[in-house]
Amino acid sequence: MGSNPIKLTTPLSEEDVRALRIGDSVKLSGVIYTARDAAHSRLVELLEAGRELPFPVEGAALYYVGPCPAKPPRVIGSAGPTTSYRMDPYTPPLLAAGLRAMIGKGKRGPAVRESMQEHGAVYFAAVGGAAALIARCVKELEIIAYEDLGTEAVRRLVVEDFPLIVANDAHGGDAYLENRKPYQSLVLD
Amino acid sequence: MREVSTELVTRTVRDLCLEANYRLPPDVERALAEARTRETSPAGRDILDVICENARIARDEEVPLCQDTGFTVVWAAVGREVHFDGDFKAAVDEGVRQGYREGYLRKSIVEDPFRRKNTGDNTPAAIHFMLVEGDRVDLLIEPKGGxxxxxxxxxxxxxxxxxxxxxxxxxxxxxxxxxxxxxxxxxxxxxxxxxxxxxxxxxxxxxxxxxxxxxxxxxxxxxxxxxxxxxxxxxxxxxxxxxxxxxxxxxxxxxxxxxxxxxxxxxxxxxxxxxxxxx
Structure with missing residues (x-):
């Protein structure tokens, strides 16, 4: 998507992330981890108890997804993003622990956006509903935690050129607010 | 009275679950393509292209369009002259169970809203039952994303x-x-x-x-x-x-x-x- 996408590979540095601006097209490669509602609740419980997370969080990218089962011989089933705001209550502690990027769809709350600025993190939008297409970017998959959660288990994925758009940057920018303005002719009070 | 076998209901629901999740209805696909020609935002056009390409991949490879294969909503208009040879609701749920397992569709239903344990087979379906004239059973499956x-x-x-x-x-x-x-x-x-x-x-x-x-x-x-x-x-x-x-x-x-x-x-x-x- 978009012209001249920026190619990035995980783990991401604070410098990588601070260079991004809302609306930038990115192709992300490397290891990313999946987690959605139920896994987030457990991850934050671990942080609160002062225990280790099941993956190295420093510089990590989390993908909010609950994939379909893989139809052989595929690595993964359809795997598009889920709506991110549900992860908002759990996000600031993960950012404080070193989480550098999140991939999902839809708006984030003010507490998440502030915490992203403070710690230097980026929120990418993937195209919601483009799940069959996104699955093609996934080259490897391994369940690393919470297998009992089924589709909500934490998976380690290796992705290649995952197409993303910067929705919230580390400077307080919000593409959902800004990029809408040129096309908005009706404003509700 | 027309006797309708619940086995046929199960088989029909199974097939509909797969079809619905792999193929976008033609009117929706057409509307997306038309929107692409009218859209003036470059990001919007790119995204509509991705959505249309995704629909082609899902159809050609018989994989789900979206990972959220939904709550299985079933609109069942049943003719008053129909007699089922067994439990209609159980037959629909069995169709959902088979479809979601055999079609590699995601199981997204938890058995209790607070305790949230996954039922493992995407049942129960949300069945909306309507009694109508005639001797037919009209089944419409709508997988509804969260x-x-x-x-x-x-x-x-x-x-x-x-x-x-x-x-x-x-x-x-x-x-x-x-x-x-x-x-x-x-x-x-x-x-x-x-x-x-x-x-x-x-x-x-x-x-x-x-x-x-x-x-x-x-x-x-x-x-x-x-x-x-x-x-x-x-x-x-x-x-x-x-x-x-x-x-x-x-x-x-x-x-x-x-x-x-x-x-x-x-x-x-x-x-x-x-x-x-x-x-």
């Missing part, structure tokens, strides 16, 4: 709020939903009836084919106006700006109480999947 369902709202307006009040509520619902329900969406609106009927009408409106207006010119005009205003909100594909926020808007109505004006808005994502079969 993201757009969460952006749906209902309001018990005052009769004095009138058409203007309803329009404002519809617009506000879509405005607040923003990018979350995976626009461009299909907006189902239910007006009238009781609290629960309005919600049911709104959901049923989401399976009206794109391009088909309400038969009453008064409501057809209201549908046209609401859709136009929604597309002036600038939300655009995936909420990243553009003129295509909704592909279609359909209104269903029902007589209501002298004290009430219920209005429900059920949002359907661009992966507006449904498939119908008549036994």
């Amino acid at each position: 993201g757009c369902e969460n952006m749906s709202r209902i309001a018990m307006l005052k009769p004095a709020d009138g058409v203007e009040g309803a329009r404002e509520f519809i617009l506000r619902t879509i405005d607040e939903a923003g990018p979350n329900p995976c626009p461009p969406t299909i907006v189902g609106v239910g007006v009238g009836g009781t609290f629960e009927l309005a919600a049911l009408l709104a959901k049923h409106a989401t399976v009206r084919p794109v391009g088909e207006y309400h038969p009453d010119p008064f409501y057809a005009e209201l549908e046209r106006n609401c859709l136009e205003e929604i597309n002036q909100l600038g939300i655009g594909p995936q909420g990243l700006g553009g003129r295509t926020t909704a592909l279609w808007l359909a209104i269903e109505t029902h007589p209501c109480h002298i004290a009430s004006l219920p209005v429900a808005v059920n949002v359907q994502c661009h992966s507006a999947r449904w498939k119908r079969a008549v036994i």
